[in-house]
Amino acid sequence: xxxxxxxxxxxxxxxxxxxxxxxxxxxxxxxxxxxxxxxxxxxxxxxxxxxxxxxxxxxxxxxxxxxxxxxxxxxxxxxxxxxxxxxxxxxxxxxxxxxxxxxxxxxxxxxxxxxxxxxxxxxxxxxxxxx
Numbered sequence: 567x568x569x570x571x572x573x574x575x576x577x578x579x580x581x582x583x584x585x586x587x588x589x590x591x592x593x594x595x596x597x598x599x600x601x602x603x604x605x606x607x608x609x610x611x612x613x614x615x616x617x618x619x620x621x622x623x624x625x626x627x628x629x630x631x632x633x634x635x636x637x638x639x640x641x642x643x644x645x646x647x648x649x650x651x652x653x654x655x656x657x658x659x660x661x662x663x664x665x666x667x668x669x670x671x672x673x674x675x676x677x678x679x680x681x682x683x684x685x686x687x688x689x690x691x692x693x694x695x696x697x
Contacts, residue, residue: 589620589621589622589646590618590619590620590621590622590644590646591646591669592620593669593670593674594618594646594651594667594669594674595618595619595620596617596618596697597615597616597617597633597634597697598615598616598617598618598674598695598696598697599613599614599615599616599695599696599697600613600614600616600693600694600695600696601613601614602614602629602689602690602693603689605686605689605690606685606686606689607658607686609628609629610629611629612628612629612630613629614626614627614628614629614631614690615627615631615633615634615636616634616691616695617634618644622643622644622645622646623641623642623643623644624641624642624643624644624653625638625640625641626638626639626640626641626642626656626690627639640656640657642654642655642656646667649666649667649668650664650665650666650667650679651664651665651666651667651676652664652665653665653681653687653691656684656687658684658686658687659683659684659686659687661681661683661684663678663680663681663684663687663688663691664678664679664680664681665677665678665679665681665691665692666679672696672697673694673695673696673697674694674695674696675693675694675695676691676692676693676695677692678691678692
């Protein structure tokens, strides 16, 4: 019975450790905005909004949207490992994209390092976002 308890404890602790390692840094969490050029998928230039949650959810809002509580255009999952941010698939790209990130008090800068297969996502997310 002692071996079963140890196995269960190890499994539970393993789950807790992996969940906390996926947590999004506080400096990245919140509602961000950025002027984005016209995207090659037919979206005109304008100010996009992006909301990032501590649980690794990203919500994107098209130009003309006035708050991060409005109708979402699309969602994606994100994960952070050190200075790398991975953005999961989006409606126009089934692959993942990897970006470097740097957050300051009121800015979040993303730079694509591995997202060659999805230029619309690179155009949308790469650059300086502001709170």
